[in-house]
Amino acid sequence: MRGEVLKGHLDLLLLSALVPGPAHGYSIIARIKTRSAGAFELAEGTVYPALHRLEQAGLLESEWSDDAARRRRIYRLTRKGRKAVAERKSEWSEFVDAMSLALGKAT
Amino acid sequence: MKERNEIAAYLVQLNRGLTVGLARRKRILAEVEQHLRDAADAASATGLDRAEAEQRAVAAFGSPEVVAERFAPDAAGRAEAALSRMLSALDLITLRHPWRGAALRAALGLFPFAVLFVVSGVSSNEWPGGLMATAAVAAGAWFVANGYRYRAVRNRTEAGLRARLCALSRERPLLHKAAVTSVAWVLIGSHLVRSSRLGRDLLLLGVILLLVNSSRIRTWAVARRSSRPGRRWGVFLGTTRSGDRLFRWVRAALFIAGLALLAWERDRGMVTLLGAGGGAMVFFVGPRLLSRRAATTENERLGTSFLDHPFRAASVFGLPVLVIPVIAAFGAGVPLSFAIEFGIMTLVVGTVVIVGFGVLLRVSARRQIDSNLEARVRNDDAVTDAESDPSTASSPRPAAEGS
Numbered sequence: 067m068r069g070e071v072l073k074g075h076l077d078l079l080l081l082s083a084l085v086p087g088p089a090h091g092y093s094i095i096a097r098i099k100t101r102s103a104g105a106f107e108l109a110e111g112t113v114y115p116a117l118h119r120l121e122q123a124g125l126l127e128s129e130w131s132d133d134a135a136r137r138r139r140i141y142r143l144t145r146k147g148r149k150a151v152a153e154r155k156s157e158w159s160e161f162v163d164a165m166s167l168a169l170g171k172a173t
Numbered sequence: 174m175k176e177r178n179e180i181a182a183y184l185v186q187l188n189r190g191l192t193v194g195l196a197r198r199k200r201i202l203a204e205v206e207q208h209l210r211d212a213a214d215a216a217s218a219t220g221l222d223r224a225e226a227e228q229r230a231v232a233a234f235g236s237p238e239v240v241a242e243r244f245a246p247d248a249a250g251r252a253e254a255a256l257s258r259m260l261s262a263l264d265l266i267t268l269r270h271p272w273r274g275a276a277l278r279a280a281l282g283l284f285p286f287a288v289l290f291v292v293s294g295v296s297s298n299e300w301p302g303g304l305m306a307t308a309a310v311a312a313g314a315w316f317v318a319n320g321y322r323y324r325a326v327r328n329r330t331e332a333g334l335r336a337r338l339c340a341l342s343r344e345r346p347l348l349h350k351a352a353v354t355s356v357a358w359v360l361i362g363s364h365l366v367r368s369s370r371l372g373r374d375l376l377l378l379g380v381i382l383l384l385v386n387s388s389r390i391r392t393w394a395v396a397r398r399s400s401r402p403g404r405r406w407g408v409f410l411g412t413t414r415s416g417d418r419l420f421r422w423v424r425a426a427l428f429i430a431g432l433a434l435l436a437w438e439r440d441r442g443m444v445t446l447l448g449a450g451g452g453a454m455v456f457f458v459g460p461r462l463l464s465r466r467a468a469t470t471e472n473e474r475l476g477t478s479f480l481d482h483p484f485r486a487a488s489v490f491g492l493p494v495l496v497i498p499v500i501a502a503f504g505a506g507v508p509l510s511f512a513i514e515f516g517i518m519t520l521v522v523g524t525v526v527i528v529g530f531g532v533l534l535r536v537s538a539r540r541q542i543d544s545n546l547e548a549r550v551r552n553d554d555a556v557t558d559a560e561s562d563p564s565t566a567s568s569p570r571p572a573a574e575g576s
Contacts, residue, residue, distance in 0.1 A: 091204060092211040110212070111235030114204055115243035118197075136211070139204050 076116050078158060079106065081125060081143065081151045088142035090131070091117060117141055125150050179227035180209045183237055185546045190241025199542065201244055209234060264334040271323030279316035283308055311359040318352035 083089065083097045091114055098106050120126045125147035131140045143151065184202055191198050212230035217223055234240065267274025325348060326337035342349040 090207070092208045109235060110208065110233050111240040112243065114201065114208070115240070118201075118244065136207055137203070138207050139200070 075158075076108070076112065077120060078151070078154045079108070080113065080116055080120060081147060081154070084126070084141060084143045084147070085151060088140045090138040090140050092138075094141065120147070179224070179231045180206060180213065181546065183209065183231045183234070185543075186237035187241055188543060188546055190238050191244060192241070193244055197244075202542070202546075205234070205240075267323050268327065268334055268337075271327055272320045274323050275316050275320040278319060279312040283312040307359070311356045314355040314359045315352075318355035322348055322352040 079098050080094060083094045083101070086097075089097060094117075095108050095110060095113055098108060117126065117128075121128055121141070124144060126141050127144050128139050128141045131138050184206055187205060188198070188202060191201060193201065209227070209230045212233060213223070213226040216226035216229045221229065264274075266277065322338075322341065325345065326334065326341050329337040329340060331337045331340050338349070
């Protein structure tokens with residue numbers, strides 16, 4: 067899928083990918099790709115600035131993990147982040163419904 | 174065919190493009206490096222050789238300039254970059270024109286005294302000529318000693334001024350030591366000239382010199398210990414791990430005690446003495462305390478051995494400068510109004526010292542990250558060159574991490 071299509075939805079994709087549990091940047095990208103059946107292949111260089119921005123906004127928190135052989139920064143949703151995911155998903159559903167209606171696909 | 178460590182080279186480019194503060198910079202570099210290594214591992218698993226796998230990982234991540242731009246710059250990062258550029262320019266001038274570099278540094282050192290001179294003169298109409306004369310002599314000594322030192326490093330082959338100075342300190346310790354301590358010698362000399370109790374002050378000076386040079390004694394003890402087991406002396410002189418820590422604290426305590434004794438005489442150049450003592454504390458004691466407390470595993474992973482919390486570290490540097498004069502002022506039994514005035518002045522000076530050191534530490538750490546990343550690329554290039562050259566193919570591969 068074209069990058070510019072995903073651009074406006076990157077935050078929601080990243081937040082949603084963390085709903086199942088904490089993950090580091092590389093696995094977040096892999097999660098999104100898997101969950102979208104390969105349709106969403108994020109530009110990797112855009113993901114980390116977005117994760118940092120979401121963390122600064124208080125939607126994510128992160129810490130270094132030394133559990134694995136390689137040291138990684140693990141991201142997880144904050145309470146504010148979980149609330150934001152729920153709200154944005156709801157907005158997205160409304161948007162999709164409206165678009166479907168507008169495009170004449172509904173019913 | 175020459176192969177490069179694409180990931181290290183990418184990190185160098187990214188580091189150059191980033192305009193964020195130090196802590197964030199280190200985090201970004203570490204995260205991106207881990208991501209690229211994960212991506213390269215995944216690509217290797219599909220059958221690509223390592224170089225191709227790294228190339229693919231780097232290409233997928235995007236241009237380092239563009240990625241760097243996506244990390245929003247902050248004011249601290251911009252200020253740090255500007256200061257780093259300024260210091261780099263100073264180093265460059267020094268490497269090419271040693272005497273100009275020494276003159277610039279002496280002028281920079283003299284500047285705060287000049288400000289103090291003007292402020293003091295305007296506010297109280299009493300111009301502190303003695304202070305200015307001492308500062309001018311100290312700056313002159315600094316200029317001459319460093320001019321010779323920088324001249325000695327001009328023709329060395331190590332990369333960068335810092336590396337050359339380190340090498341010089343190993344090979345010509347006397348010249349290095351003379352240049353580093355030139356200002357302290359002038360200040361101490363200034364005090365001795367005005368001292369009415371020369372004998373006692375010379376004794377104190379001897380004690381201080383013994384403490385300052387105690388590392389030499391320790392080194393001697395280490396050398397002796399290798400051929401003659403004398404653990405008790407080793408512990409006493411700080412040549413074992415536990416003794417080492419104790420040794421540093423005892424030395425710090427002796428420094429403080431010696432300075433407090435000297436500062437007791439408030440009518441005879443106390444401020445000069447405190448300045449010299451504070452400087453000695455900062456340069457001789459601070460780094461030893463800091464090296465244990467502030468180095469982190471994160472820094473080590475990035476190949477740096479410097480500090481993760483520069484302002485916290487700077488407070489450890491600045492604390493003796495802040496505390497000693499206050500203790501000394503109270504110890505000297507001065508009137509309360511003077512003690513308060515002196516305390517406020519000390520607080521202001523201490524704050525300036527702490528902030529100044531904090532900024533310098535940030536810049537130093539930044540420069541260390543830069544040089545370590547670039548050294549990794551150079552090492553990898555050298556290794557791949559050697560591997561492609563059959564005559565040197567048996568050379569051991571140096572560790573890229575933490576080089």
